[in-house]
Amino acid sequence: MLKTRFFKAELETPFVLASGILGLTASSMIRVLDFGCGAVTTKSFNMEWRKGHKAPSILPFENGLLNAVGLSNPGADEMVREISQFKSRTNRPLFASIFGRTIDEFGQVAEKIVGLQPDLIEVNVSCPNVRSEFGRPFGDSPQDTAAITRLVKNIAGSHIPVSMKLGPHGPGIGLMAKACEDNGADAITAINTVGPGMLIDIDVRKPILANKTGGVSGPAILPIAVKSVYEVYQAVKIPIIGTGGVTTAADAIQMILAGASLVGVGTAVYERGIEVFHELAAGIENYMTTYGFKTIEDFRGLAHE
Amino acid sequence: MLKTRFFKAELETPFVLASGILGLTASSMIRVLDFGCGAVTTKSFNMEWRKGHKAPSILPFENGLLNAVGLSNPGADEMVREISQFKSRTNRPLFASIFGRTIDEFGQVAEKIVGLQPDLIEVNVSCPNVRSEFGRPFGDSPQDTAAITRLVKNIAGSHIPVSMKLGPHGPGIGLMAKACEDNGADAITAINTVGPGMLIDIDVRKPILANKTGGVSGPAILPIAVKSVYEVYQAVKIPIIGTGGVTTAADAIQMILAGASLVGVGTAVYERGIEVFHELAAGIENYMTTYGFKTIEDFRGLAHE
């Protein structure tokens, strides 16, 4: 009932492990699939490994998480190894998330991985930690985003779909999504973390995150994510991976009604545990039975009617 | 201990009722002051009355509120009457919040109220519902914001301070605050609601808000508000009314440590009841006693050290 096709990939469930969550190693990603997730996204990586920011870099608060891991990652070579490992152990879907500190680097990382045939290349232009020379995420600039889209799509070719991962900020996510579509993107992932935010320990009187600020994820951002997906759905025809604050089946259904083809799940792995995928699946199946929907497609985008 | 001077106003506590919360009538605002709030901000008003959006226009969710009241207000004439009423009944501080659909209208509303000697004019350029001809809030454009600041400050003269109310979006709140300061603003109010967001009823499959989208307030946005205040504090020297998600004394203390001179309280009136001001006051006094602070000034901005 929940089986979903996304380009050439067959997903057991419409859930995608969001980038940055348990996506560092083959073993870790396979375990998440075993728990009922439909596809996994790797941690975003670039050419050179990065240690990232000091801790605390991931901070729970009452309504979600703040994170400023600083795009720590083991670098493209190591990730190529993990992705190959993954591919040798399973043929379930893997989405490779890439970023670059320069526009060129996006291309270099893409080159590194096309040969591995990931089921999708997700291009992270929206992390508050990846900034163009103007000090803002590439994803705030339609020009930069368009250029990166063309570059990566060119390398990915026609057989590997490319999804551009956008944030809710910048000049309007609908407009940004349109720029991506017009430049060859096959899908949009919306959204990355929100804010950023800061929390201060009132007793030591310092920001708690070592990086001081961090992106907000989890329940706090659900309404912003739903609205972003709704807006992207009206702006483009390409499919959407709706991500942000999904914790319960009702949240996931909202995403699909707003127009998402797949639903990204990140912070809920913390909020509800790794078992969350089973809960989400059960809840959606129940909903589909109640209303007689046979596939996810049957109710995708219905909130627009 | 909590007595605070803000320009010429004497506040019993450093709390300000945020604009849009119970700020429609003199009676309503006086009652809030009686509950221990230090100053009240009126609902934002413009020249002509506005009915606003249909309901639901204010929607609780797990982590706060969504609202899209559509800047409903009874218009400047009626608000002048309420402010006069207020002034005839008490000399406690009142901040008048104004907006315009055009830059000129900001000036017209300001003209209407300077004679009433509000303790502050708060200029709402950041409501997602007040848009320039380019379809974006004036507060997203440093040029528009600068022009509005100059215009209103000119009318307010030297004896009525003007605070520009900014949102967390746009080209960077530090930059925007600087543009306000450079153009004569006496204070910054940060922040307005975040997003906007959307919630969908999964059974009727429609966005719940009549306006479909609405700004997010309450606990969900606290980290974004704290970070915004922190950033504004680094960008400008003028005082800050730190607003957004403050529900507990610890939240209010974070705002002050981030640099706020006064703390705006909105959604907490719903989350905790109108008694919230007493709780906040008790919590902050307790904190001040623990650490030997005599005034709010003693710990303002300390998170920057």
Added chain:
Amino acid sequence: MSDLMKTYPILKIIDHGPGLRSLYFEKTFEVQPGQFINLWLPGVDEKPFSVSRITADFIEVSIKAYGPFSQAIMQCQPGQRLGLRGPFGRPFSWHNNALLIGGGIGIAPLRILGDTLSQKGFNFSYLIGAVTAHELLFPEEMKRQAATRIYTDDGSLGKKGRVTADIEQILDSEKIEFVYAAGPEIMFVVLKPILDQRRLPYEFCMERYMKCGIGICGQCVLDDSGIRLCVEGPVLNQDDLKQVTELGSVHRDASGRRVR
């Protein structure tokens, strides 16, 4: 239930007469007499409504056709989903030897109040009125429950006249220790001095334009008291009303403007 929006199917509709109907929903929450809920008709609007009855299975809301929203409600079909949130506000308190005065659609909250009083074994009687017979809610059920006096403006049922026509005489001739009233505001304007003069304690269930129902928009606040009718009301007693200067004179519309 809760403040969060959730939709429920209408289980049953009872038409009391033209433009007057009760909607039944599954009883998914508790409610006290006098409290109200917000009813959302998706695509149309959301408005506050008193709960008129609660049973083991049902929540009943009774609605009179008036403007766009309530007229749209008259088109609803069983099975259709409406949003419900609440219950909101402070309920009636409970008293013995009470007179329950209801005018027009104001009869709705008295129905659930009467059920509670009778469950508690309290004495009470109804005094209800409407413009015409088919605008009168629940007359038969009320009669079965307690002494019920009926008035209609056109005399089509009960006595001809306003519901308050004989009120002084009733109060002076019977053992009435408490008065509850709900209905058009003019009723309260008439009743208040009569009750105050006799030092009879009372509670009125009032209406004001409501936007949020949760005490933050300020739309329902009463001059000069600052009372938020959605939180501290909708039931106000004689002490609350001492500070209310706008009774029967002004109230505020959707923009917040005062209207008369």
Added chain:
Amino acid sequence: MSDLMKTYPILKIIDHGPGLRSLYFEKTFEVQPGQFINLWLPGVDEKPFSVSRITADFIEVSIKAYGPFSQAIMQCQPGQRLGLRGPFGRPFSWHNNALLIGGGIGIAPLRILGDTLSQKGFNFSYLIGAVTAHELLFPEEMKRQAATRIYTDDGSLGKKGRVTADIEQILDSEKIEFVYAAGPEIMFVVLKPILDQRRLPYEFCMERYMKCGIGICGQCVLDDSGIRLCVEGPVLNQDDLKQVTELGSVHRDASGRRVR
């Protein structure tokens, strides 16, 4: 306590020897033997630490000077506030007739385990070792509690040699039904085949680079099992370890790169 960050003043510091100290905090939460907390030194970093003891009043954490973070901890003063969150992870299970093997700073979690086992009236003995005498945690306290064998690499206290030097002989000569171990990974590499061969059940308290402690960053996940050491560990038993291929060979650093 909780996952949320909160700071607490250090109530007391006990220096066990150069570069080895225990910090005491008010007991504001419960913790099970084997669980760890994240310790934040504001302005420096945050790292995971086993709780080494819990009493009615105190939580004790024992720290060995190593790199920048732990060296900074050696400069802390009583009264200074550190952030604590947790407790995280799955604790040890409880067994009778157990041998508790601790190497170096790995002795810390065995101390709290021993307290619990002795409260439960279980039989157990300690087998602890370190490079040199002053790097040995709690030898006197352990001796008072149970039979305690001590080894040092330099022979400065107890027997000279590795803590695992005589392990086979001990296992074969005594009634040992369960083995707990904590310490450098090489200890587990030595112990595992010996225990597996004797079909003795065991639990090892392991370490990996941890960034979040709450199971989402993926930094602490073990090849090929996919086990998140911060959630499904840090205590792993013989069944968990069957799927772990990286024991003693590789682990991952702050970037996620494999190091040997």
